[in-house]
Amino acid sequence: MTFCTSQPRRLLLTATATAALALLGGPAAAQGTWPTKPVRIVVPFAPGGTTDILARAVAPELSRAFGQQFVVDNRAGAGGNVGAEIVAKAPNDGYTLLMGTVGTHGINRALYPKLPYDPIKDFTPITLVAAVPNVMEMNADKAAALGIRNVADFIKYAKANPGKLNMASSGSGTSIHLAGELFKSMTGSYMTHIPYRGSGPALMDMVGGNADVMFDNLPSSMQQIKGGKLLPLAVTSAQRSPALPDVPTVEEAGGPALKGYEASSWFGLLAPAGTPPEVVSRIQQEVAKSLATPAVKEKMLAQGAIPSGDTPAAFAKLIDSEHAKWAKVVKASGAKVD
Secondary structure, X not given: OHHHHHHHHHHHHHHHHHHHHHHHOHHHHHHHHOOOOOEEEEEOOOOOOHHHHHHHHHHHHHHHHHOOOEEEEEOOOHHHHHHXXXXXXXXXXXXXXXXXXXXXXXXXXXXXXXXOOOOOOOEEEEEEEEEEOEEEEEEHHHHHHHOOOOXXXXXXXXXXXXXXXXXXXXXXXXXXXXXXXXXXXXHOOOOEEEEOOOHHHHHHHHHHOOOOEEEEEHHHHHHHHHOOOEEEEEEOOOOOOOOOOOOOEHHHHHHHHHOOOOOOEEEEEEEEOOOOHHHHHHHHHHHHHHHXXXXXXXXXXXXXXXXXXXXXXXXXXXXXXXXXXXXXXXXHHOOOOO
8 A cells, every 4th residue: 555655646756846847947958949939030230231141141051950940030220229139138048149240249339328238248149150341332323423433533532522422321330331430530531421221221322323432341232343333442351352352452542541441340140148058059050060061151252251150259259359449440430320
């Protein structure tokens, strides 16, 4: 009788303990099965820009790797701050990611008096997806009409006609905006800044002739450059881009006034702070694998992006260093959110 009555009690105890362990170890248990539903990648800019292009390049690769859809969700506004805030305040369960940028995680802290998120404390870096140069470009027809063929011509015209050229950007405080502000401060020229809600809308006005000059991320402008709609005057990186080997750097083309000029961009995946390390590691590993495949790598290089896929620790170190770098650029350029 003792055996018969204690057996159900042992079974009950085992079931209770199992349930308790499941509750206490919920996140750990979830790591093994994640993902069990679609994952959202928030792009904090409008469709058509480099942030969007890169997110849509890695999303299908991750969908295939994990057997769940990785869906791109464009949430533009406030120089990327709207989308970044959404992810910062999302549950840290691995189902909401951010395609962060040098703007959201390198520039905005120095530019905005108050941010609705902390770019360090509120996020877990996953991996750098790609680094890209910006390209100083003009509407090709406008450049021809004004006799502008290179950076020297541009500076001469802009200084003689302050405010007659307008400068499009993907939003106030983005690397595209600051690349132009740095150019203005170093050359003593002036263009009227027109912020858009992403590179896509800005490029539409550039091609349509409603905007004159832009310091766009190279991948989003490459198609229009190849099509002859946009004239590339220079790239903003320290070295020439393999995608546009005949186009000089701003420093090369601008002479002594632009010595030391550099304003490149980067893009990477982040998750809300506290996201399980195993989930972060799995995403990083799959992104690295996809970026190393010939098809994805060659496509990105052809667009002017340099694929990465580095570790979370390496990406975190980059973000830390970018805060210091861009704080100096913001101060030197005198850039303000308008």
